[in-house]
Amino acid sequence: MKHRKRAGLILILLTALFTVVANPLLPGYYADPTIKKFGDTYYIYATTDGIKLASGEPSVWVSKDLKDWVNVEMEMSLPDGLTNCWAPDVLEGKDGRYYYYMGNCQYGCNIYGYVSNTPVGPWVPLNEGKPVIPVGTGKEYLPALDAQFFQDDDGSLYAFFGTWCTSFGGMGWVKINSDDMFTIEKEGFIPISQIPRAFEAAYMMKKNGTYILMYSAGDCKLDSYAVHYAYSDKPTGPFTYGENNPILSSDGALVDGPGHHSVLEDNGNYYIVYHRHDNPHSTGGMFRQTCVDKLTFINDHTIAKVEPTEDGLCALGVKSLGPENLALGAKAEATSYYHLKTRGSRFTGNKAVDYAYSPSNATDGSNNTLWKADGCELPQSLTIDLGKTKSFDRILTDFEYPSHFYQYKTEISKDGKSWSVYADKTNNKVSGSPVIDEKKAKARYIRITVTGVEKPGLYAGIWNVAVTKGKINLPEYQQMVSNADKASQPTGECLVDISFKDQKSGQLTDEAVPNTGTLGGKITGRGNVTIQNIDGVMAAVFDGKSSLRLASVPPESMAWNAPFTAAIWVKNSEIGHGECLLSWTSRRDMLQASYAAMYYGTGNYGAVAHGDGAVDMSYSKVPEADKWHHIAVTFDGMTESIYVDGKLNNKAQLMLFVTPAEIRIGSSGNPDENFSGSISRIRLYNKSMTEAEIKGLLSETNPFTNAQPN
Known part of the structure; x- marks a missing residue:
């Protein structure tokens, strides 16, 4: 993990702002999302994707209203060599502390546990750093990955887990001691005959006495990935395969490879939060993005097919009521943009790719699109034309990778000729999303110039830029500062x-x-x-x-x-x-x-x-x-x-x-x-x-x- 220290800089949590409430919900590459509500705050814990086989820094997305999310990198004492935090789940224990569980295959495929006094860490190891659920639990050699925890009405704590389940003939489960949160009291196995085609990503929930075990089937890197479910009157089965399966699958256009989900019940509404592949589908299938749609129950043991939407929460009537984004739909230009042309592959359904990462992608209000320069050479600039001179209080930028820092300078102008510095972050070492610069100003043109990045070869890339005016509620979070140097630029030698x-x-x-x-x-x-x-x-x-x-x-x-x-x-x-x-x-x-x-x-x-x-x-x-x-x-x-x-x-x-x-x-x-x-x-x-x-x-x-x- 990269070496960081806590910054005096306050990372601001936006509670009524510009952030996109359509799909994808989050700007960046995040897979295996687990959504939780602790108190009056929502959290999404996920695998940080798009980096070395889903090996990015552990972080959490935080929101007060399901609409506006901020990324907070978490401090975690990981053993040397543990490069992945796959498919995390978090729950609140009886002691009021928070327990974080994740999978890793560095020393065999195991589930490790951590504990913290807050939902965002810092996290310290459980069980002296030894696996909470070791490989081979439930069945010999079964990989202990993708664990999701379930607390029954009587306080009993279970975890359901496994991957490559079709090869091992089913899925594992354990009953965990709810006092120490890591001792296995009982273990078992659910045969594949009860959960047909199950591959991984178990998710257990209960509705009016019926236990519903949801899971993903197919290949997570391809469009065959899909969500299925089975139900039982007991938490460990036997299970009956449900109707309408698969309930969430690729639609051939908007959604590719949806799966590995969690469910949020909030004010009588059910939401399914899942990942799907980026657009265009990156080679390797490890550039996934988090989405949300409505989950509908026909009765206590029957789930209707999920209709994947582009509108996401907007389609469910959840809308951002905060200050207007003055940059939404504004014209944008850039020093360059990448035009991707590749041959078809199994990841693209053997269809050739012809896609432009245009400057206008940064002002369309969508986390589905991205402006990206045509090379990693820096500096690279994005210029936004608001149409006329407008007053604003802040500029918020979602860079491509929330877990890496970007160094940049933001300038403003009324005529596009005479420029003044709005924010100088050319020495920035703080990651996160969105990056926020606040100062009252009037301008028609805004120019963001990326001058440095944390990793060699990292492109200048921006999902969204928002320009807003008006008061917002700003709870405080401290972000971490990287000790890494700015990346060296290619020499061409x-x-x-x-x-x-x-x-x-x-x-x-x-x-x-x-x-x-x-x-x-x-x-x-x-x-x-x-x-x-x-x-x-x-x-x-x-x-x-x-x-x-x-x-x-x-x-x-x-x-x-x-x-x-x-x-x-x-x-x-x-x-x-x-x-x-x-x-x-x-x-x-x-x-x-x-x-x-x-x-x-x-x-x-x-x-x-x-x-x-x-x-x-x-x-x-x-x-x-x-x-x-x-x-x-x-x-x-x-x-x-x-x-x-x-x-x-x-x-x-x-x-x-x-x-x-x-x-x-x-x-x-x-x-x-x-x-x-x-x-x-x-x-x-x-x-x-x-x-x-x-x-x-x-x-x-x-x-x-x-x-x-x-």
Whole structure:
């Protein structure tokens, strides 16, 4: 977890304001939402999504009225290595304290517990940090994930849990001691025959004596994800499969992959709070957003089908009555915006994506749309035209990632020519959403310029900007300040440039070949790497057991989501499943999209490996064996493209979360992935490249003087 300290800055909770009450309910990527009401305040605890296999900082969204939400990052004492806080649930104990439970698979798939005097923390471990519900509870090897707790009328406390339930034949349950909140008094198992197609995300509720066990089926990364339910007259069953199943599923247009929900009963109304995929559906299926719709009971054991809406709470008559958002529908311009064009994938229903992250998305009042610059290079500016000079008291901004800080400057103008500073946050280290700047002013134009970000390769991106006037109620919350430095910007340099053309035939000796890229240094070998003349080209020949290394580690500007281009002249006589050509990131704590390495193989990571089959890149057509090829992969922070001999081979939407590491040639560090073949030239850049630039690179580095590769 990132190191933070409590700030003296007050994060303001907005109770009657501009915030969107349509779907998605929250600005950002949040999955597995659990909604609670403690006293007169609503809380949404969720998996912080969109970061390294749902591994973002634990936070909570807080509201006084279900309409206007503020994000508060929570302080939590997590053991070293626990990178996920998946599918949290929180309940109030008999002692008046609050208990937070979450799943994690770092040391087996377990449920861990924490306790606090407040619903927002700080949280300290229960059970001496040991799992509250260990893997294998209820049934041998059953993953203890996605636990939801249920307190019966007699005070008995149960938890229902499990994932991959179809593979294990059902779902687990435990009865927990309600005094210490972690001792298991009884455990059991609900067979899949009673909860057909159950995969994960149990949610138990009770209506007039009937126990209703809701759950999700299908693949959470795809449009097959859906909510089902079964009912019983006992909390542990046996259960009867309900009517109208699935009650919430993809509609082919508005909602994709809805599921992993919770239910709020409030003033006689029932709300189902669930996640669905972002729009457009990001590759990997881990960029989910929280939505809310009406839940209707036909009788005590029958639930009507949920109608997913774009209006969300607006459709239920819940409307924000606070100050008018003067920026709603205003014209907006930007220094740039990203136009996403990718081929179809299983995440998009095999449909190609053509989507513009336009500046107007930041003023349309929707958490479904986002302005995003066309690259991670900073500064980037968004300018809003209010139509005429207006008076206002504050500007509120929802940046793309509430859990990361953005550094920015806000300027105002009456004529679009003469500008004055409204807020200077160019040294900001506080995350959260919305970010609030308050000062009385008059202006027609508002310009927000992002000057720095917390993570390398993080784009300037804004869900919504609101400009308001008038009094609002501001309860106080303290947000945390990051100790991280502002991220380094990509340099555009050629970091690695290695050629074997001047080497003599024979065994490659250590430090014989220099790196003429800006990282410098010489390569060293492990095993038997030889220099041979292959088809008139001097090349390093790898035997599948050997590799080369460059001790220099790429700069921090190559970390996280930073752009890169890697290009290699290579010949592979016998193509295996996955043979690594070049790696420059760490495989430690490898989660989805946390690794990047270039390959030449036939498998799902045959072109580029990223640590998870959901986001690895294969060749759409594997380069022909026993021929020289120029293979290049380039990444701009949003899409990754693989080129073979100057022609686009495959392309996909992607976001990375990598850590730079020792540069390996012909090896990933896993002996099973060692390369067997010939390499004549290697380049690695701290920038992305266009197709024209890739072709230029091919021509510039072509090892053949008067002929094309054979």
